[in-house]
Amino acid sequence: MPDAARSCGADCSDMIPVDRLATACTSTPTAPAAAAVRNASKIYGSGDSEVRALDDVTVSFESGRFTAIMGPSGSGKSTLMHCAAGLDRLTSGTATIAGTDLESLSDRDLTLLRREKVGFIFQSFNLLPALTAAENIVLPVTIGGNAVDTGTFDRVVDVLGIRSRLDHRPSELSGGQQQRVAVARALVSRPAIIFGDEPTGNLDSQTGAEILSFMQHTVRATGQTIAMVTHDPSAAAYADRVIFVKDGQVVDEMLAPTADRVYDLMKAITR
Amino acid sequence: MSTTASSPTRNGSVVPNVTMRTVTVKGLLRNRGRFALTAVAVAMSVAFFASVLLLTTSLRGTAERDIAAANAGIESVIRGREFDGELDGGPGTQTPRYELRTDTLDQAAAAAPDATLVGISSTPATLTTSDGDIIVASGLRTRVETWVTDPALNTHHLVDGRPPQDPTEVVIERRLASAEGLAIGDSLGVATDRAAITATVTGIADFAAVAGSPTSALVFVSHDTNLLDPALLNRIVVAFDDSAASTADIETALADDAQTIVTGGADYVTELQRDAIQQTSFISTFLTFFAVIALIAGTTIIYNTFVISVAQRTKEIAMLRSIGARRSQILRSVLGEAALIGVIASTLGVAAGLVLYRGMVALFRAIGLSFLSTSPTYSLTSLMIPFAIGVAVTILSALMPARRAASVAPMEALRDQAVDSSRESRTRSIASYLLLAVTVTVAVAAFATGSGTYGLTATGAGLLALIVAGPLLVTFTSKTLGWLAARIGGEPGRIAKVNLSRNPRRSASTSFSLSLGLGLMVMFTAIAASFSGGVADDIEAGLNADTVLTPVATGGPGGTTLALPDDLVTAVADTQGVVASTSLDLATGSVDDKPNLIGLVDPASFAELYDADTTAGSIAELSDGDIAVSEAAELSIGDTVTVAFTDGDTATLTVSAVFTRAIPTPDESPQYIIDRATAPDLDTTTVTVLATTDQTTSTNDTLEAAARQAGAVQVLTKTEYVDSVSSGSNDFRNFVYALLGVALLISLVGIANTSMMSINERRREIGVMRAIGTTAQQVRSIIRVESVLLAVHGCLLGIGLGLGAAASLIALLGGNEGLNLLIPWQSMAILAVSGVIAGAAASAWPAWKGSRADMLDAIASE
Known part of the structure; x- marks a missing residue:
């Protein structure tokens, strides 16, 4: 992997402590894409039972930004995330992560x-x-x-407040604690992009809010890139940008979202 | 109650009638993959059991039916009387009899005028093809016998050709003909200790219904043969025909002759049947033992499967409970599942057993254990019993897991995904530590004192500890061996180590059957090695000759001791280049009324070529009236013993030497040695010729030629001879291996099964690992390392217990024979390496399956 392809956020966090990062990276106006799909289609089955989960979608997740992917059930938002994250392969089109074309990889x-x-945060912690x-x-x-990198490890663990829990098994942790561990797991390798799949779906609203603000803070402070699938407008409000997916296509986009605006747009879309 | 009965509602839609049975059957069908390996394991156990039962019934059936049929025309039999007591030796060892001579035939004939009396001579023989290759005859003992012309008195009947009419003609048994591809008109080399001839096959004969006599492969010759001693008879068979005489008359006529015994036809048949069954009962017991081991291996697999499947279905069961299923219904549902699997697998098993039975018969033939030529007896019982056992074992193994399932509370349906974090009970922990402590303490005591009793106690405690403290031991292995795996295998090794101990109880019961099977293998190997190894060490140390002539073994275990012809002994002595030579003869007789093997030697020349390591006296100075005894006989110089020989002579001999080393014979080593001059007229068997030569090629060639002339004789160097002695019991060992192999195979199916079920359980986990960057290769490594660790764990414990058992048994049984435990390192290493390879092999499918776990499926939100 060429070094130039690494995201700014990842590079910066190599040497600069969390708090002093705020202005260094996020101000870059046209940040390169940490991950992107172009003309992406994903088709399941064939003939009569053919399902077009993604239909010629082009999206890019810019470095140092927190993007939310929203859409009703069956809209294709999860498929979009899976293909962009290299968990699943596209039927046609291209997907790239940090400049590398995924389709050509074994x-x-x-x-x-x-x-x-890539880092992952799942709904059921996993x-x-x-x-x-x-x-x-x-x-x-x-x-x-x-x-x-013990420095990164210590920083992540302390920021997430899970130091006292490090020797515990997942079964001995609360849901919130488990998700914090999962977030730490996603951060510790300092990935170019972290994908979240309904990361707060299994948490109570207060714990969920804590996790989301931490994610938001991480993006702003360290330039970490995050893309998150959610169906919860108030979760999407923590993002810098919201992409709306319906019937396998990106139908709208919103910058600087608030919960109310996202809610209204969702209602409009699903109508 | 019906599984699919449905009732239409008023408006025509169908309301299904879902009973608990529907849930059971549908659940089983949906999860058939999960139970496939279990069914295979049950089927394998049942198949093995069924084939063993078929084999033993058939052996018994053949013995009874065919022996009665073959001997139907014989009304009276005269034989040499048996010595009292039993001769020490392996299965098939015959109690020695006094010699029977032709003058007895004359005496008996006089007592029964008009009756038909036929004297039959019989002696071991080696057979060679026209190319000079030795015929092994499926491991049967090959013998030459007189052809009886009277069909009523002949146990065999011709199926083709004609009887032998002159000394160059022979009739052979059909199985010999078919096995060796011999046909009428072919030539066949036949050698006994009297002569070696090239004969022509003129006929082919069968024994009663089957194609061969019970214990030997026979070649029949005419009365005027020079292969047999005309004066020496094996038995006299009598048909009274129109004669007024009876068995009682012959008995009266021979009443003065204490060395013969007359038996009525019916009693004779009963006796033969009893002997045959006795011979087979050894093998029946042996086989049943292994069948039970296989069954135990199968049981642990069934148990494991149900434990795991119940754990995996906790939520489903709790849901059923919460919507109103009673505990008893859950219990019945799980047991019903077990019953269904049991019935299907046992049916398959019985069918496979029929096939396996055929294979076993072939195997026995191949390794020389055809005590009987079997024609199959398919009895309903021998098929129903394994079936019933298979079903019963399956249900019983599922009982405990089923009770656990029944105790699932409806609340569990609401809990998060179940991770088996069940801690061992306090009682079990205490019992585990206690048992381990007892095992170690007693084992240390056993080492310190060399006591076999302590050793056996330690082994027993160890076996118990294996069951009770199994989980604890697995945890220990995971920490020690796992550490090693982590060092070598990196991260996958470390994860495998953690996985091994996350469910210690499951790992322990999976490896238990492997330990058991391997432990038994090790025990048999070590004992066999100690026996033959001790003899080999003795011979290596004592042998001063550079060349040994010994018969090629053509029998199986306990097999043939063929005689070396007298001509050969003379030929070796006369060979130019032979500096010194001596021969060892064996005779059976009784020493102080106990049947025994007696070695006959020329003391001076024998002592020169073989140093038997005397602790008192000297074999070289043995003379007529003296006897040399082995240390094991527990006699001292000056003691007197009374020896009775098979020719009726008795002698009182004085112990003049005590020796410690085993005497070089192809088979059992005699504990008594006498000067040949003590019994000059005795019919003995020359078993070994020792020679010191100038070691030139020409001398060796001359000896080889003489050996070839004599039939199945091999000329060995000292090293070759010692090697052949130490590998002496390989046939037996291989036989045991073959049987235990079945048990091991079942244990490996068990490892594969547990591994497979764990993979299913961990599908989600594996998916997550794949997502965050674990390669498919690494997933496979993890699963493989887990299996291998488990296999190594099982192997190590098995080897430990097996060696413990072997050492203890040797200390207990072999003490008075001066036996020491010899650990066959090479075999141990082979067993251990095979264990590791097998563990890896068992994980092949689970590893492949695991590495293909669908990531999306696994991480999908519930």
């Missing part, structure tokens, strides 16, 4: 790319039950045989 190379460039919180956090780094 399964192995795609996995290595995910390992280095921590490995046999590993402790600390082990879960470092897994994406250690699985590649790399050493964990």
Whole structure:
């Protein structure tokens, strides 16, 4: 992977502590895309049972921004995220992460790319039950045989307030604590982009709000790129930008969203 | 109650009638993959059991039916009387009898005028093809016998050709003909200790209904043969025909002869049947033992499967409970599932058993254990019993998991995805530590004292500990071996290590059957190695000769001791280049009324070529009236013993030497050695010729030629001979391996099964790992390392227990024979490596399946 392809956010956070980052990166007006899909189509089945989950979609997730993907059930928003994150392959079109074309990669190379460039936060946390919180956090780094940057680890753990929980198994943690661990896991490898799949869907509203503000803060402070699928307008309001998906197509887009505006637009779309 | 009965409502739509049985059957069908391996394991166990039962019934059936049919025309039999007591030795060892001579035939004939009396001679023989290759005859003992012309008295009947009419003609058994591709008109080399001839096959014969006699492969010769001693008979068979005489008359006529015994036809048949069954009962017991081991292996798999499947379905069960299913219904549902699997798998198993039975018969033939030539007896019982056992075992194994399922509270439906975090109970932990402590303490005591009893106690405690403390041991292995795996395998190794101990109880019961099977293998191997290894060490140390002539073994375990012809002994002695030579003869007799093997030697020359390591006296100075005894006989210099020989002579001999080393024979080593001059007229068997030569090629060639002339004789160097002795019980070992292999195979299916079910359970987890950057290759590694760790764990415990058992048994049984435990490192290493490879092999499918887990499916929000 050429270094130039790495996102600004990732580069900066290499050397500069969290708090002093605010102006350094996010002010870049036309940030390069951390991930993008162009003319993306995804078709399941064939003939009569053919389902067009994505229909010629072009979206880019710019570096250092927090993007929310919204849409009604079955709109294709999850498929969009899966394909953009390299979890699934497009039927046609291209998907890139940090400048690398995903379609040309073998399964192995795609996995290595995910390992280095992508972080995930899932709705049901999906921590490995046999590993402790600390082990879960470092897994994406250690699985590649790399050493964990202890500075990054300490910073992430302290900011998320999970230091006292590091030796606990997931079953001994509350939902909020588990999701914090999952967020730490996504951050610790300093990926080019983090994808979230309804990250607050299984949390109570207060815990959810804490997680979302942390994500928002991370983007603003460190220039981390985040793309998040959600159906909750108040969650989407934490993002810098909201993309609306319906019937496999991007139908609208909103910058500097508020919960009310997102709600109204959603209502308009689903009508 | 019906599974699919439905009733239409008034407006025509169909309301399905869903009973608990519907839930069970549909659940089973949906999860058939989950139960496939379990069914395979049950089927394998049942198949093995069924084939063993078929085999034993058939053996018994053949013994009874065919022996009665073959001997139907024989009304009276005269044989040499048996020595009292039993001769030590393996299965099939025959109690020695006094010799029977032709003058007895004359005496009996006089007592029964008009009756037909036929004297039959019989002796071991080696057969060679026209190319000079030795015929092994499926491991049967090959013998030459007189052809009986009277069909009523002949146990065999011709199926083709004609009887032998002159000394160069032979009739052979049909199975010998078909196995070796021999036909009428072919030539066949036949060698006994009296002569070696090239004969022509003139006929082919069958024994009763089957194609061969019970224990030997026979070659029949005419009365005027020079292969047999005309004066020496094996038995005299009598048909009274129109004679007024009876068995009682012959008995009266021979009453003065204490060395013969007369038996009525019916009693004779009963006796033969009893002997045959006794011979097969050894193998029946043995096989049943292994069938039970296989069944235990199968049981642990069924148990595991149900434990896992119940754990995986906790939510589903709780849901059923919350909508009103009673505990008893859940219990019945799980047991019903087990019953259904049991019935299907046992049916398959019985069918596979029929096939396996055929294979086993072939296997026995191949390795020389055809005690009986079997024609199959398919009895309903021998098929119903394994079926019933298969079903019963499946249901019983599922009982505990089923009770656990029934105890699931409706509340569990609301809980989060179940992670088995069940802690071991306090009682179990305490019992585990206690048992381990007892095992270690007693084992240390056993080492310190060398006591076999302590050793066996430690082994027993260890076996119990394996069951009770299994989870604890798995955790320990995960920490130690797992650490190693993590060091070598990196992150995948570390994750595998963690996974191994996340469900210690499951891992423990999975590896248990592997430990059991492997432990038994190790035990048998170590014991066999200690026996033959001890003898080999003795011979290596004691043998001063550079060349050994010994019969090629053509029998199986406990097999043939063929005699070396007298001509050969002379030929070796006369060969130019042979500096010194001596021969060892064996005879059976009784020593102080106990049947025993007795070695006969020329003391001076024997002692020169073989140093038996005397602790007192000297074999070289043995003379007529003396006897040398093995240390194991527990006699001292100056003691006297009374020896009775098969020719009726008795002698009182004085112990003049005590030796410690085993005597070089192809089979059992004699504990008594006498000067050949003590019994000059005795019919003995020459088993070994030792020679010191100038070691030139020409000398060796001459010896080889003499050996070839004599039939199945091999000329070995000292090293070759010692090697052949130490591998002596390989046939038996291979047989045991083949049987235990079945048990091991079932254990490996168990590992694959547990692995497969764990993968299903962890599908989501694997999907997440794949998503965050674990390659498919790494997922496969993790699963493989887990399996291998489990296999190594099972192997190590098995090897430990097996060695413990072997050492204890040797200390207990072999103590007075001066046996020491010899650990066959090479075999151990092979077993251990096979265990690892097998563990990896067992994980092949689960690993592949796991690495293909669909990421999207796995991480999808519920």
